[in-house]
Amino acid sequence: METLIMVGQLLLGLSILVGLHELGHLLTAKMFGMRVEKFSIGFPPKIAGFQWGETEYSIGAIPLGGFVKISGMVDESMDSAQMAAEPQPWEFRSKPAWQRLIVMLGGIIVNVVTGILIFWLLVYNNGETYFSREQIVENGIVAYEYGEAIGLKTGDKILDINGEPYQSITDLTSGKSLLSENGYYTVDRDGEILKVEIPRGFINTFNSQESFDKFVDIRFPFEVGEVDPGSGAEAAGLHTGDKILAINGQEVQYFDQLQGSLKGIANQSAEVVRQSGAAIDTLTIAVNDSARMGFAVQPLIEPVRREYGVGEALAKGTNRAFTVVIVNAKAMGKMFTGEVSTKNVSGPIGMAKIYGAEWSWTKFLGITGLISMILAFMNLLPIPALDGGHVMFLLYEMISGRAPSDKFLENAQKVGMVILLALMVFAIGNDILKLFN
Incomplete structure (x- = not known):
């Protein structure tokens, strides 16, 4: 189905x-x-x-x-x-x-x-729903595998891309950013301002939705959400709305810190410093075999929601539409230099997966x-x-005053059809190879 x-x-x-x-x-x-x-x-x-x-x-x-x-x-x-x-x-x-x-x-x-x-x-x-630059600067990022590979670290606050401010977290992996010449992120790392370079060809990393999930995400503070019945959290007396301040002596403010504190202590007990209202106490909570205590996480930041009027939406939509063209033109140009892999070319199978x-x-x-x-x-x-191709020949006719002969156009058409057929075979071949990778 x-x-x-x-x-x-x-x-x-x-x-x-x-x-x-x-x-x-x-x-x-x-x-x-x-x-x-x-x-x-x-x-x-x-x-x-x-x-x-x-x-x-x-x-x-x-x-x-x-x-x-x-x-x-x-x-x-x-x-x-x-x-x-x-x-x-x-x-x-x-x-x-x-x-x-x-x-x-x-x-x-x-x-x-x-x-x-x-x-x-x-x-x-x-409209638009996104985590904004301001939220990222306030809370920082979580750097995953691909983020760490280029030098980003969890807790970094990304200030700009190529020296220019950005709007949302999706801009960090946009084609416009990744295809730029000598691209870089400016980050605030514990008060020190650094440049993290975007490697040439880094865009080739993002060849699937799963690859985007391995780059970075916003770091968010949290509180305890719904507590699972029968869980270690319920047995210890953890309640919805409580805040976790520390686990086994490690400070916990963000969700990634919670995950890090629980990693490696599956099927053990954890000493948890909990804030409930104005009161602060310590609970001993059993951690299950999935390294969880048994409660849902409630983020304490919400994505920005922005709506647009008719005129604003037209300007924004037009900009998005032509950005697609510009990014694809840049990507095609960089394929000839080898910076962008031709493996990114997709045929009907790849389009269906999108x-x-x-x-x-x-x-x-x-x-x-x-x-x-x-x-x-x-x-x-x-x-x-x-x-x-037809436009090219018509422009030649309009400029020179001479139309190419019908025989020339017929032969050019045949050559063009061979080129298009070869491109289609190449694209479908790419699709098939990706199915086995």
């Missing part, structure tokens, strides 16, 4: 985005009087379809893309017979270059608008908005067979 949910979300998200992308081409083509012969979500073989006016609308069996066939255009259909005939007024090739340029940009523009609208909706509807095995409209829309912006960026790359 989990696999079905992941695959279902992927197919739904891609169908929406591909449909909107191709709709952008269709509407702009029809706006300039071009004949659109076919509109398909998914690649052949055709599952279902219907004819409406001059256009056949269909759904293909391979749901990893789609296409619009515009009369008189060199595309993946390789319809050389049509291109050999005399140009007709309703054909793509008969229209001015600026109109053809808009048609080729139509899908990209729709994907960008879709991404902005999704992020706008999410910011306006949900959606996850649980349905949530908020998560679904967020990931779909993310993919919409990535789809726009990837389609703008100057690779023949992609929209960006």
Whole structure:
């Protein structure tokens, strides 16, 4: 069932985005009087379809893309017979270059608008919930495996990233931070100001959700929450709202200190200094085989909750949308230098895993908005067979006044299709390798 949910979300998200992308081409083509012969979500073989006016609308069996066939255009259909005939007024090739340029940009523009609208909706509807810089500076961090590996320590108070203030704890692992040149965290460690460098290629560490959990988290003070019936805590008289001040002589103020104090004393007793109201006493509490005394922890700090008006949400959503593009462009550039591993490239299996095995409209829309912006960026790359390849040749025509020959465009299309096929095979191969790692 989990696999079905992941695959279902992927197919739904891609169908929406591909449909909107191709709709952008269709509407702009029809706006300039071009004949659109076919509109398909998914690649052949055709599952279902219907004819409406001059256009056949269909759904293909391979749901990893789609296409619009515009009369008189060199595309993946390789319809050389049509291109050999005399140009007709309703054909793509008969229209001015600026109109053809808009048609080729139509899908990209729709994907960008879709991404902005999704992020706008999410910011306006949900606002933001996060642990803030101020809370981190006040309480410090807990450094886990990957945090300690680069030199961070539990208790550090991170003041800025690359000399600039940040907003929330998620900024510490954002692509913008990890892809920066000569990046560093400025930390306050027991009153001493230090720089902890972000190693080149450190972003490769964060290749799964589990890896983020091994970096850092906010350090939080706590009090005793619900006490488990029959536990050592209940037997000793610990109550909800009590505060633990020390365990076996070790000071306890934060939750990580509680965990550290109990580590290694499973199935033993602990001397616990407890504050209950204004009174302070000492209890002897049995620790179970899981190194727990039997109570829930109630954090004494709450995440910041911020809501946005319509205008603020639009600005915030637009910024998020274009940040996705900027980060992906930087990551792609650093792949050529080897700083970012090509193992981070994901295909449909990786995308399905990102959606996850649980349905949530908020998560679904967020990931779909993310993919919409990535789809726009990837389609703008100057690779023949992609929209960006057509844009490149059209710009050449507009600047030079000479259009590339149909034969050249056909050959470029073939080369582009080989490149795209190779990239798809590489991405799917990465997905398969990750399943066994």
